[in-house]
Amino acid sequence: MENFTHIDSQGNPSMVDVGGKAITRRTATARSIVVLHEDIMSRLQNEEIHTKKGPVFQTAIIAGVMAAKKTGDLIPLCHPLGLENCQIIIEVNAKHEVVIECTASLTGKTGIEMEALTGASIAALTIYDMCKAFSHEIVIRETRLISKTGGKKDYFFEQ
Numbered sequence: 001m002e003n004f005t006h007i008d009s010q011g012n013p014s015m016v017d018v019g020g021k022a023i024t025r026r027t028a029t030a031r032s033i034v035v036l037h038e039d040i041m042s043r044l045q046n047e048e049i050h051t052k053k054g055p056v057f058q059t060a061i062i063a064g065v066m067a068a069k070k071t072g073d074l075i076p077l078c079h080p081l082g083l084e085n086c087q088i089i090i091e092v093n094a095k096h097e098v099v100i101e102c103t104a105s106l107t108g109k110t111g112i113e114m115e116a117l118t119g120a121s122i123a124a125l126t127i128y129d130m131c132k133a134f135s136h137e138i139v140i141r142e143t144r145l146i147s148k149t150g151g152k153k154d155y156f157f158e159q
Contacts, residue, residue, distance in 0.1 A: 006077050015077045021109040026150030028105075030116035030143065032124040034098040037137035041096055049131065056130045057090040060100070064088040064123030068104050068115040075118070081111045088123055100124055101146070113148050 008014040043049050049056040065086045072080030086104045093099050102119035104112050124140045131138060148155040 013077060015079070016110070018079065018109040023107060023109055024150040025107050026105065026112040026148075027103065028113040028116035028148040029101055029103040029146040030113070030120040031102075031146050032100045032120040032143040033141050034100065034124050034127050035139040035141065036096075036098060036127075036131060037135040038096075040131045040134045040138070041092075043134070044092065047092070051130050051133065053130050056127055057098075059130060060090060060123040060126040061088045063126040064100070064102055064119040067122035068102060068119035071115045071118040075114055078114050079110050081106055081108060081115060083112075083115060086115070086119060088119060090123065098127060100127075110151070112150070113145055117143065117145060 005016050006013060040049065043051075048058065053059070065088060067074070068086045069083055072078045083104055084106045086102065088100060088102045090098060090100050100120050100123045102116045102123065104115040104119060106112055121140075121143050124143065128138050128140060144157065145155065146157045
């Protein structure tokens with residue numbers, strides 16, 4: 001079990017002790033892709049979908065940032081972190097897919113990829129929630145880490 005950072009020597013769940021880690025600048029970007037039915041996409045005007053609940057993408061951005069800030073409350077054994085920045089960009093690509101990218105950053109001893117992944121995921125779920133009245137033909141797919149810097153090693157997804 002020694003290869004798993006959240007499992008102690010007796011096999012029990014355990015929060016990682018980050019007390020001895022160095023403070024570094026950490027950033028992470030995660031992406032989620034939402035595929036909306038053409039009935040929903042036909043409502044796209046000026047890079048936004050409007051519903052009775054309000055503007056879909058703007059609401060998803062707020063929800064994603066709020067979720068990233070609460071990651072330590074949502075995922076067991078995640079350290080609560082004070083994010084220094086969290087930005088979410090939502091665009092429609094050439095395939096008419098909604099692409100959500102969440103970039104989070106902080107200067108600290110641990111973190112940031114789970115915050116970016118949580119932000120992208122909750123933004124995607126918010127889009128689903130706000131659009132489901134038009135169609136349930138919605139697929140959330142390919143939530144993944146795109147890049148991470150700081151900590152033990154950097155990571156960059158090669159597309």
